[in-house]
């Protein structure tokens with residue numbers, strides 16, 4: 309019978325070890341993440357730069373209304389993890405994707421299914437009766453939580469350990485990335501708050517609650533919404549009331565998101581004789597670089613400060 313020599317056993321053991329390490333690293337490198345919205349893709353990238361992150365939506369889309377396309381099902385089927393908003397933001401499409409993807413890793417209750425809204429306090433739950441014609445009402449509270457950098461920080465602190473649980477080999481790296489993210493964001497929050505001081509106590513007319521948490525953070529008051537109910541397009545009667553309100557107490561700005569129909573806001577700012585007060589902001593990050601989240605807040609704060617007389 310042939311027995312391997314001692315040096316050969318050592319060589320084989322070394323080979324097996326290095327293969328195991330390579331496989332472990334290979335797994336870490338190959339972590340595939342399905343993000344429902346671009347802000348969570350950006351955050352996941354910040355915490356684990358080696359992850360392959362796919363965003364199901366982009367900044368010109370309304371995350372309430374996404375078609376459950378076959379390409380999205382395929383992406384979710386191949387994902388190790390999904391990072392979404394929750395609080396029913398994706399109620400119209402994510403459950404269908406989860407069912408069709410039949411991937412056990414990203415079903416509700418699994419470590420691979422992360423909902424940001426589970427880790428922050430939500431405001432303004434819709435108290436009215438919900439019918440099929442109710443629009444995109446926020447029954448559990450406003451789900452657009454990423455527009456508050458403090459809530460974003462809380463989500464990052466919850467997402468980092470979840471990522472580390474799924475890719476233990478990357479834990480040290482994720483911890484370092486989180487620390488760096490926290491330091492940068494803390495400094496930036498201070499700078500943004502300083503810059504936005506003139507906005508405190510001012511009023512805005514909005515469309516939908518996309519920036520609700522931004523107003524809360526910066527101390528702005530949303531006095532009217534161009535939507536009569538969340539997700540319901542403005543009616544002539546509702547617009548007339550909004551104009552009346554805005555004439556009585558002129559708002560600092562009329563702020564809509566890039567994915568909204570701009571016509572109601574254009575009409576209102578035109579009627580008020582202040583077209584320069586109309587501000588169109590992206591409702592989320594517009595790129596996927598490591599600075600995307602910071603750049604988005606920079607843009608929003610600066611744009612609002614520009615229109616504050």
Ligand SMILES: [Zn+2]
Nearest residue numbers: 372444517538
């Ligand atoms: Zn909404």
